[in-house]
Amino acid sequence: MKDTNKHQGLRNQLVKQLQDKGITDKNVLDSISKIPRHLFLESSFEDFAYQDKAFPIGAGQTISQPYTVAFQSQLLEVKKEAKILEIGTGSGYQTAVLCKMGAKVYSVERQNELFKTTSLLLPKLGIRPKFLSFGDGYKGLPQYAPFDGIIVTAGAPFIPQALMAQLKIGGRLVIPVGENEQIMTLLIRKNETQFEKHEYGDFRFVPLLEDKN
Numbered sequence: 401m402k403d404t405n406k407h408q409g410l411r412n413q414l415v416k417q418l419q420d421k422g423i424t425d426k427n428v429l430d431s432i433s434k435i436p437r438h439l440f441l442e443s444s445f446e447d448f449a450y451q452d453k454a455f456p457i458g459a460g461q462t463i464s465q466p467y468t469v470a471f472q473s474q475l476l477e478v479k480k481e482a483k484i485l486e487i488g489t490g491s492g493y494q495t496a497v498l499c500k501m502g503a504k505v506y507s508v509e510r511q512n513e514l515f516k517t518t519s520l521l522l523p524k525l526g527i528r529p530k531f532l533s534f535g536d537g538y539k540g541l542p543q544y545a546p547f548d549g550i551i552v553t554a555g556a557p558f559i560p561q562a563l564m565a566q567l568k569i570g571g572r573l574v575i576p577v578g579e580n581e582q583i584m585t586l587l588i589r590k591n592e593t594q595f596e597k598h599e600y601g602d603f604r605f606v607p608l609l610e611d612k613n
Contacts, residue, residue, distance in 0.1 A: 401439060401524060401525075403436040403438075403439070407436060407438060407449075407450075408433075410449075410450035411432065411433050411434075411435075411436075411437070411450060412433060413450065414432065414433075414450045414452065414466055415429050415432055415433045417452055417467075418432065418452075418466060418467060418470050421452075421467055423467070423470045423471065423474055424474070425470075425473070425474040425477075427478065427501050427502070428470050428473045428474050428497070428501065429470070430500075431473070431496075431497045431498075431500035431501045432466060432469070432470060432497060434500055435493065435496045435497055435500055436525070437449045437450060437463075437466070437493055438450070439521070439525060440457070440463055440491040440492060440493040440496075440521070441455055441457065441463060441491070442457075442458075450466075452465050452466050452467050453465050454468075457490060457491045457514065458513060458514065458517075459511040459513045459514050460511075460606065461490055461491075461511060461514060461606055462490075462606055463490060463491040463493050464490075464493070464494065464553060464605070468603060468605075469493065469494050469497055471584070471600075472494070472551055472553070472574050472584070473494070473497055473498065473501065473551075475572065475574045475584070475586050475600070476498075476549040476551055476572055476574055477549075477572060478498065478501045478502065478503050478549065479502075479548070480501075480502035480503075481502060481503075481504060482502070482503045482504065482548040482549060483503075483504050483506070483530075483544075483546075483547050483548045483549075484498055484503040484504065484505050484506070484547060484548060484549045484550070484551065485506050485507075485508075485540060485541060485544070485545075485547040485549070485550040485551070485563075485566065486498065486505055486506070486507040486508070486550075486551050486553065487507075487508055487537035487540070487550070487551070487552040487553065487554070487563070487608070488508070488509065488510070488537055488552060488553035488554045488608065489507040489508065489509035489514065489515065489518050489532060490509065490514060490518070490553060491514070491518065492518035492521055492522050492527070494551070494553055495507050495518070495522065495527065495529055495532075496522065496525065496527045498551070499527050499528065499529055500527070503549075504529075504530045505529040505530060505531075506529065506530055506531045506533075506541050506544050506547070507529055507531070507532050507533070508533050508534075508535050508536070508537045508540070508541060509532070509533070509534055509535075509537075510534075510535070510536060510537055510608075510609040511609070512534055515532070515533075515534040518532070519532055531544065537552070537554070537560075537608055537609075538560045538562060538563075538608070539560075539562050540560070540562050540563050540566045541566070542562070542565075542566060545565070545566035545567075546566055546567060546568040546571065547566055547567060547568060547571060548568055548570075548571050548572075549567075549571055549572045549573070549574070550563050550566065550567055550571070550572075550573045550574070550575075551573075551574045551575075552573075552574065552575040552576065552608065553605070554576070554605050554606050554607060554608035554609070555576050555577075555578060555579070555582040555604075555605035555606065555607050555608060556575055556576065556577055556582075556607075556608040557577075557578070557579055557607075557608075558577065559573070559575055559577060559585070559587065563575070564587065564589070564595065567587070567589045568589065569589050569590070569591055569592070570588070570589060571588070571589050572586060572587070572588050572589075573586070573587040573588075573589075573595075574586055575587070576603050576605045581602050581603070581604055582602070582603050582604065582605050583599050583600070583601065583602060583603075584599070584600040584601060584602075584603050585597065585598070585599055585600070586598040586599075586600065
């Protein structure tokens with residue numbers, strides 16, 4: 401579990417790349433500069449961890465490319481102590497970035513194998529989400545709602561009504577919507593019934609899994 405000066409140097413280069421690609425949120429960039437992404441990957445990928453690429457993490461899932469993590473985090477406009485629901489804990493890297501940004505993170509993971517691994521890894525790195533759970537992301541976490549922000553880290557064929565219902569008025573839902581390719585979509589809740597919708601181009605995610613039990 402080593403994090404060296406060399407790793408920090410590679411992170412600084414990554415942050416510069418993200419800035420060149422249009423990431424401007426200082427809180428996002430600072431968090432990415434501090435989170436040791438190589439520790440969220442299998443050791444065989446360590447030398448590539450700070451490339452702006454997605455990598456497999458087991459259970460047919462991937463760790464998103466840093467630009468995607470940064471872009472989604474920037475769209476959320478995270479304030480300190482904001483209550484954020486993350487759908488798809490995955491490797492825990494996005495979770496860690498949000499925690500480092502000062503958010504209170506509630507995260508749901510559908511794959512038991514990943515849930516177990518990440519639940520052990522995050523505390524070792526000093527990352528403490530408010531709540532990690534194994535369950536169906538389509539349902540969210542109604543018992544902890546409403547949330548200031550909701551981030552979905554897998555491609556959803558549609559925007560789940562349950563997640564929209566769990567958003568505070570003024571809250572932001574960031575979700576990639578589509579079957580094979582996804583359009584990054586931002587919903588801002590204006591009142592009880594109205595949402596403002598923004599779309600931000602094509603991204604590619606693994607599919608959001610529904611609980612079939």
